[in-house]
Amino acid sequence: MSETVLVTGGTGYVAGWCITELLKRGYDVRTTVRSAKREQVVTGAVASEVNPAGRLTFATADLTADTGWDEAMHGVTYVLHVASPLGVQNDSAADLITPARDGSLRVLRAAAKASVKRVVMTSAANAASPSSYATEGVTDETLWTDPADPTLIPYRRSKTLAERAAWDFIENNDTGDMELTTVLPGAVFGPILTTSNIGSVGIIARMLKGEMAGIPRIGLEIVDVRDLVDVHLRAMTSPAAAGQRFLATGEFMWMADMAQALHDGLGARGSRVSTRHIPDFAVRLAARFRDPSLREITPALGRRNRHSTEKARTLLGWQPRPARQSVLDCANSLIAHNAV
Template sequence: MPELVLVTGGSGYIAGWCVAELLRRGYHVRTTVRSPEREKSVTEAVSTAVDPAGRLSFAVADLTADEGWDTALKGVDHVLHVASPLGATSDDPAALIGPARDGALRVLRAATAAGVRRVVMTSAANAASPSSYATEGVTDETLWTDPEDPTLIPYRRSKTLAERAAWGFMETYDGPTELTTVLPGAVFGPILTSDNLGSVGIVARMLSGEMRGVPRIGLEVVDVRDLVDVHIRAMTSPAAAGQRFLATGEFVWMADMARTLHDGLGEQGSRVSTRQVPDFVVRLVARFRDPSLREITPALGRRNRHSTEKARTLLGWEPRPAREAVLDCAHSLIAHKVVQDSPGRPSTTHPGPGPR
């Protein structure tokens, strides 16, 4: 019998690709959704990549409640715990931290009770980053972000505390279930559906012309397909048990991404602004006009990078170049009509021609 893998949060961007790739590799997949009404949209999204007939099932479970998790884990061999509160901003930090931390513990309790072989949990590279945004250099999985650092945005704190809680739980557990965590960078690449764009929304804003200029922020770009691949390698490799794996990609500045889109897409990239906004302008706008930008200001000019040597050596993982991930992302957004492919007609989100 094919192994059964539970993927949490099947309607999410990364989770949807996990479901599709597991099915493509011959696994049976069960995925959690918050309500039965979401099952159809998940099935339709996955069907654009692979035929799920007879091998995809659903369980209703939410990270914020105990109900449903024991049923979801029944008969499961492995878990990819991908679901997490979305968004890097929140007026109430507890709205991110509580569900992320408590949700991870709910999944682990149910998984260990069910005798699951291994849980692979999606954390984030910024759970293994220096607390000081001014720090440059290269760090690895041995570093833990300080969750008490007052400069941390709620999302970064939530991912750190959730992963710490997961490892803390495993320290008190004495049984066969194993835990592995994967810490991705900025996730781009093609989409399965326009329903949930996740981080891909950045590329959509660039393509539409809504982003009139780009801040001096660097991203370690990883393609969603490569991120799914490292999750499955972490799920199946004996060497991965009890390990953290950074899954970041090539470091690029947002201005480099903009130039890749503008120059690599021809007319389809004509609305992309390649103008880099000075740091002081971003800070002024964040202070007086757009408070939502305040959380990105500490990252301006930061060039801390992460080493993926561990994933490459132990798992044989090889991510694709950032340029390929970004361009494939753009082509997919255009194909799904998230962004108009005719530069002759202005995007509905485009405020005007603007400088480049």
């Protein structure tokens, strides 16, 4: 009989690709949705890549409530906890931290009760980054972001505290033989399965639509969603991965270089992509007087902090693809799905 893997948050961008790849590799998959009405959305997305009939099942469970998690874990061998609480503009720290931290603990408690072999939890590279906004530097999994740093945006603080709470739970509770591994991705791009939830690739959609009049001096460590799923699955089964954190950040790329790659690589389809640079001072002025949402990116202007993925490469044999390929594959997928 095939092993069953539970993927949390089945309607999510990363979760959809996790489900797809698990099915391709012969696993049975159960995934959580907050409402049974969302099941068809997941099935339709996955069916564009693989036939899910008979091997994909659903459980109704929400990170903000205890109900449904015991049933979701029944008969499960592994858990990929990739779900994140939905946020809205101007989230406060509590709006994000409480559901992220408490939701992770709900998943871990139910998994331990069901004698799950291993939980692989999706954290973020922002949970292993220096608190100071130096312009250069390379860090690895031994570093923890300081959640007490008052300059942290709520999202970054929530991801750090949620992961920290997960490790504390494993250390301080009797979880039997259950193991925990965490994966810390950078900016996730790549092809989409559906337009119902395009996740982080929305920034590329905005570029293609011509909605970005200029490009700020922001750099991203780009990981393809397919490579991110691959490292999750390697972390799920590798004996060497038990009790480890793995950065999965991919190649560093300035947004200006992303825009140029889209403009040059797509021909006429990339004609609306702006390659005009926006000076740092203009971004800061706009953040202060016109668009408060820009305040979260101003500390990252000109910053080229990077993360080492040597651990994932060495222990798991992980090999991510070039960032430019992910950006172009993402754009072509958005165009093919009529999302731009």
